[in-house]
Amino acid sequence: xxxxxxxxxxxxxLELFCRGMRIDPSCERLxxxxxxxxxxxxxxxxxxxLVLPGGxxxxxxxxxxxxxxxxxxxxxxxxxxxxxxxxxxxxQVQIPAAPAFYSRTTSSGRVMSRVGVLQGTYLxxxxxxxxxxxxxxxxxxxxxxxVGLNLGAxxxxxxxxxxxxxxxxxAREELGITYVHFNTGYYDGDTYLDELxxxxxxxxxxxxLLIGVxxxxxxxxxxxxxLRAMGVNQVSFCFELWDRAAFxxxxxxxAEKVGLDRYLEAIRYCAPIFDTTNGEIxxxxxxxxxxxxAIEWITDQGAVPTVCVFRPLIGTDLQDHPPPEPQPLxxxxxxxxxxxxxxxxxxxxxxxxxxxxxxxxxxxRWFVDDxxxxxxxxxxxxxxxxxxxxxxxxxxxxxxxxxxxxx
Numbered sequence: 510x511x512x513x514x515x516x517x518x519x520x521x522x523l524e525l526f527c528r529g530m531r532i533d534p535s536c537e538r539l540x541x542x543x544x545x546x547x548x549x550x551x552x553x554x555x556x557x558x559l560v561l562p563g564g565x566x567x568x569x570x571x572x573x574x575x576x577x578x579x580x581x582x583x584x585x586x587x588x589x590x591x592x593x594x595x596x597x598x599x600x601q602v603q604i605p606a607a608p609a610f611y612s613r614t615t616s617s618g619r620v621m622s623r624v625g626v627l628q629g630t631y632l633x634x635x636x637x638x639x640x641x642x643x644x645x646x647x648x649x650x651x652x653x654x655x656v657g658l659n660l661g662a663x664x665x666x667x668x669x670x671x672x673x674x675x676x677x678x679x680a681r682e683e684l685g686i687t688y689v690h691f692n693t694g695y696y697d698g699d700t701y702l703d704e705l706x707x708x709x710x711x712x713x714x715x716x717x718l719l720i721g722v723x724x725x726x727x728x729x730x731x732x733x734x735x736l737r738a739m740g741v742n743q744v745s746f747c748f749e750l751w752d753r754a755a756f757x758x759x760x761x762x763x764a765e766k767v768g769l770d771r772y773l774e775a776i777r778y779c780a781p782i783f784d785t786t787n788g789e790i791x792x793x794x795x796x797x798x799x800x801x802x803a804i805e806w807i808t809d810q811g812a813v814p815t816v817c818v819f820r821p822l823i824g825t826d827l828q829d830h831p832p833p834e835p836q837p838l839x840x841x842x843x844x845x846x847x848x849x850x851x852x853x854x855x856x857x858x859x860x861x862x863x864x865x866x867x868x869x870x871x872x873x874r875w876f877v878d879d880x881x882x883x884x885x886x887x888x889x890x891x892x893x894x895x896x897x898x899x900x901x902x903x904x905x906x907x908x909x910x911x912x913x914x915x916x
Contacts, residue, residue, distance in 0.1 A: 510839070510843070510875070510876050510877065510878055511875070514594075514599050514600070515599055515600060517875050518561040518562045518563040518565045518600070518875065519563075519565065519842070519868060519872050519873060519874075519875030519876060520835075520839070520875065520876070521561055521592070521599065521600060522561055522565050522567045522868055522872070523818070523835045523838060523839070523842065523868060524581070524835045525567060525569045525570075525581060525592075526567075526569075526570070526818040526820070526832075526835075526868075527793075527818060527832050527833055527834060527835040527838070528575070528576075528579045528580065528581060528832070528835070529556075529569065529570035529571060529573060529575055529576025529577075529579045529581070529832075530557070530569045530570070530571055530576060530579050530581045530582060530583055530592065531571070531576065531577060531579050531581065531582040531583070532557075532571055532582070532583050533582045533583060533584040533585070533593070535584050535585040535586065536583055536584065536585045536590070537585075538585070539557075539583075539585075539604070542590075542604050542606065543557060543558065543559075543604040543605065543606065543607065544557075544558045544605055544606070544607045544608070544627070545607060545611070545622070546571070546572065547622065547626050555568075555570065555572065555573070555655070555820070555822055555823070556568040556569045556570045556571055556572070557569050557571045557583070558604075558605055558627075558629070558865055559583075559590070559602045559603060559604055559605070560602060560603040560604075560605065561600060561602055562600055562601070562602075563875075564863070565863075565872055566629040566630065566863040566864065566865040567865055568628070568629075568865040568866045569583075570820055570832075571583075572823060573820070573821060573822065573823055573828075574821075574823075574828075574829075575821065575831065575832050580594050580595065581593070581594050581599070582594075583602075586598075589601050590602050590603070590604050608627060608680065608683055608684060609683055610676070610679035610680055610682075610683050613679060615669075615671065615672040615675045615676065616671060616675060617669055617671065617672055619668070619669075619672050621672075621675070621676040621679060624668050624672045624673060624676040625673065625676045625677065625680070625689075627680070627684075627686075628690075628864065628865055628866055629862070629863040629864045629865035629866075630684070630686060630861055630862060630863040631686055631687070631688040631689065631690055631862050631863075631864070632676070632677055632680050632686055632688070632689045632690070633690050633692075634668070634673055634676075634677075634689060634690070634691050634692075634708070635656070635691075635692055635693065636668045636673055636691060636693070636704075636705065636708045637667070637693045637694070637696075637701065637704045637705065638667060638694075638696070639656065639657050639694060640654075640656055640657065640693075640694020640695050640696075640762075641694065641695050641696050641697055641762075642694065642695055642761075642762030642763070642766075643656070643657030643694070645762070649761045649762035649765065650762055650826075651749065651759060651760045651762070651763065652758075652759045652760075652825065652826040652827045653759065653791065653794070653819060653820070653821075653822065653825055653826070653827050654825065655822045655823075655824060655825050656694060658824045658825070668708075670707050670708055670711045671711075673708055673711070673712065674711050674712060674715050674716060677689050677712055677716050677718060678715075678716055681716060681718065685861060686718065686861070687718060687719055687859065687860050687861045687862060687901055688718060688719040688720070688721065688859055688861075688862045689712050689716070689718050689719070689720055689721070690720075690721040690722075690723065690743075691705055691708060691709065691720070691721065691722050691723065692722070692723035692724065692745075693705055693723075693724045693725075694725075695725045695762060695763070695766060695767065699725075699727055699728055701724045701725060701727070702724060702727050702732050702736070705722065705724065706735075706736075706739065709722065709736065709739050709740070709741060710739050710740075712740075713739055713740030713741075713904075714740075714908065714911055715908055715911060715912060716905075716908050717901065717903075717904030717905035717906070717907060717908030717909070718901075718904070718905075719742045719743075719859055719862075719897070719900075719901060719904075720740055720741045720742055720743070721741070721742065721743040721744070721745065722736060722741050722743070722744050722745070723744070723745040723746070723747060723789075725746075725763070725767050725772075726746055726767065726771045726772050726774065726775030727775070728771070730774070730775065730778045730779075733775075733778065733779050733782060733783075734782060737782050737783060740904070741783065742783060742784045742785070742859070742897075743783055743784060743785045743786070743787065743859075744779050744783050744786055744787070745786070745787040745788075745789055745815060746772050746775050746776050746779075746786075746787070746788055746789065747772075747789040747790075748763070748769055748772035748773065748788065748789070748790065749763070749789070749790060749791045749794075750790065750791060750794060750795050750799070751790065751795065751799045751800065751802055751803035751806070752795040752796065752799040753769060755794060755795040755799070756769050759794055759827075772788075773806075776788045776807065776810055776812050777810050779812075780810045780811040780812045781811060784855070784858065784859075784897070785812075785813055785855065785858070785859075786810075786811070786812040786813070787812060787813050787814070787815045788803070788806075788807035788810075788812050788813075788814055788815070789814075789815040789816075789817065790803045790804075790807075790814060790815070790816055790817070791816075791817050791818075791819050792816050792817065792818055792819060792833065792838055792841055793818055793819030793832065793833030793838070794819050794830075797837055797838070797840065797841060800816070800841050801840070801841060801844055804816070804841070804844055804845055804848050805844075805848060808848040808849060808851075808852045808854060809852070811852070811854065812854075813849060813854050813855075813856070813870060814845055814848075814849075814870070815867055816841060816842065816845055816867065816868065817866065817867050818832070818833065818838065818867075818868075819832060819833055820832060839876055842868055842873040842876050843873065843876035843877055845868075845870050845873050846870055846871070846873035846874050846876065846877055846880070847877060849870050850880075850883035850886045850887075853886060853889070854870075855889070855890050855893050856869075856870045856871040856887075856890050857869065857870075857871040857890055857894065858890050858893040858894045858897055859894070859897060860894055860897055860898045860901065871887075871890075
């Protein structure tokens with residue numbers, strides 16, 4: 510593995526996730542040049558969006574306390590934005606501009622940036638009310654989650670279906686997005702799919718975009734076949750921690766109301782149904798061996814792991830907990846790529862979907878000494894990506910026909 514941060518953008522991305530970044534006074538135009546920092550959803554979008562060499566979209570912590578002590582700084586030098594360490598330039602980066610649609614309003618008068626936000630190059634939407642774990646007395650929310658702090662503050666707590674459709678169409682027209690990702694919290698009575706399905710159906714029918722869904726696992730697993738028929742391409746289940754003691758400690762509401770086993774059962778059931786099924790975990794709050802065990806189990810089911818680096822978000826129960834050191838996590842992300850390749854899982858098949866809040870599994874090829882030995886797997890993924898591009902074109906044509914008939 511190349512260990513020079515100037516030559517390994519994935520290692521730099523991991524370092525930035527773990528250490529954050531300071532903003533040099535030379536970046537006086539950053540507010541005008543870049544996207545606003547919007548703490549939405551579970552809060553992992555709390556940082557500055559930028560693009561590293563190799564096209565690696567990255568959401569870098571800059572406001573959290575640990576970022577003020579970072580050895581990395583963003584500076585503006587001779588018309589370029591660069592990341593420096595100890596005064597030495599490590600990488601030139603791109604700062605994506607704030608999208609024009611953020612300041613537009615929907616037909617009901619809602620500001621679009623309060624309906625959905627870009628995370629990398631896809632639109633993320635939390636269309637329903639705050640997770641019920643935040644509303645219990647005492648609160649039983651996940652200790653690292655900030656969704657209860659954000660909804661109603663930087664993001665409208667309730668969205669209309671038309672608001673979400675109009676925002677998605679505006680993002681598609683301006684930036685060519687291909688994918689909308691929905692997520693919800695837990696609601697008593699397991700009503701999250703009931704509340705989400707009208708949004709899914711409308712996005713599928715009226716925009717033709719690819720769709721992802723992240724909710725707690727529904728006890729009636731047949732509901733996922735219905736989601737697939739509605740046009741959902743990807744589902745994700747965030748069980749967060751493989752170690753059961755850590756799961757119960759940091760995710761008390763999930764442990765009490767759902768339980769780890771139901772998450773695992775849903776992953777196993779959905780893996781053969783959707784284009785991609787993801788099991789999402791947090792690295793840095795349990796032993797590395799537990800995270801590695803989770804990766805093995807998820808990939809054994811035919812699902813793809815999503816590994817988030819723990820970020821101590823402002824206002825959360827773990828805001829004073831130190832972020833993980835990057836070097837112990839390198840074997841995690843190396844194995845993430847190797848396990849997906851060994852088991853023939855499709856990586857990077859969704860066209861124009863760059864994720865800034867995680868290291869995508871395909872980006873983890875930078876942690877492997879000889880990634881070329883899986884060339885046949887990557888070739889297969891490229892073929893599948895072409896197939897999804899064709900599906901996307903057909904969906905858009907169908908959606909345009911539908912809108913013409915209902916205008």
